[in-house]
Amino acid sequence: MPDSIEILGCRLDLLDAATATDRVLDFARTGAAAQVVTLGTEMVVLAQRDAAFRDVVNHAALSLCDTVGLLTVARRRGATLRERVTGVELVERLCARAAAEQVPVYFLGGAEGVAADAAAVLEARFPGLPIAGVRSGYFAQEDIADIVAEIRTSAAQLLFVGLGSPRQELWLAEHLRATGCGAGIGVGGSFDVISGRVRRAPAAWRRFGLEWLYRLIREPRRWQRQLALPYFVWLITIERFGLATKKGT
Numbered sequence: 001m002p003d004s005i006e007i008l009g010c011r012l013d014l015l016d017a018a019t020a021t022d023r024v025l026d027f028a029r030t031g032a033a034a035q036v037v038t039l040g041t042e043m044v045v046l047a048q049r050d051a052a053f054r055d056v057v058n059h060a061a062l063s064l065c066d067t068v069g070l071l072t073v074a075r076r077r078g079a080t081l082r083e084r085v086t087g088v089e090l091v092e093r094l095c096a097r098a099a100a101e102q103v104p105v106y107f108l109g110g111a112e113g114v115a116a117d118a119a120a121v122l123e124a125r126f127p128g129l130p131i132a133g134v135r136s137g138y139f140a141q142e143d144i145a146d147i148v149a150e151i152r153t154s155a156a157q158l159l160f161v162g163l164g165s166p167r168q169e170l171w172l173a174e175h176l177r178a179t180g181c182g183a184g185i186g187v188g189g190s191f192d193v194i195s196g197r198v199r200r201a202p203a204a205w206r207r208f209g210l211e212w213l214y215r216l217i218r219e220p221r222r223w224q225r226q227l228a229l230p231y232f233v234w235l236i237t238i239e240r241f242g243l244a245t246k247k248g249t
């Protein structure tokens, strides 16, 4: 089995959470400005009509499997991935290691106070976690230069960006190098979950791949975004039967 596969034109690296954590920490330490994408089904759908976004995904240092939809397709193609790698899990694993190995982390994203609360929760769980800085994710375009400078001066090596997709992927593609961080990861709404503002679906729902339904019930305004899911199934089906036309770049 190869290390990665392509799903509807998007690269997916077949790494479990433990291996992904090792790789991200290596990037963080070596200062390579490596962008890590936690690839979701909705993102693959967006990539069908947005070539720039697709390029960002495909040029990332790592593209990890964040959703059950992608996991199912990967397994059907013979991948032995045991589980998906969610943003929350990656943040937790990375912070455990960052505390042990003294890698400074920066949290950017979420409503006012959310990143700070998430960082505090993680620091309590992983004593000694070097928190280089926190900053909310609602800012104007003209603030970006200051934010980048602030991250650079903080000497952070690992940057978590929770601005939602595709905003966080595009932000990292444009600014990660200037922050001086070795690795930057788009983590969606992970700070909301870690800070306790948003509850994750109960384990049983997650096990049966129903997190999307749980989120839909709790946040009905997401219904429009979730139309991406049946559309994804449709695209995979037509691709399988060779009916899809090759997208231009």
Ligand code: UDP
Pocket (backbone or CB within 6 Å): 109, 110, 111, 136, 137, 138, 139, 162, 163, 164, 165, 187, 188, 189, 190, 191, 192
């Ligand atoms: N967010 C942000 N700035 C923005 C828009 C959104 O920091 O301009 C945050 C929002 O507060 C939330 C996260 O981005 O914490 C998006 O969460 P969501 O669960 O929607 O992530 P997705 O499913 O898009 O990855």
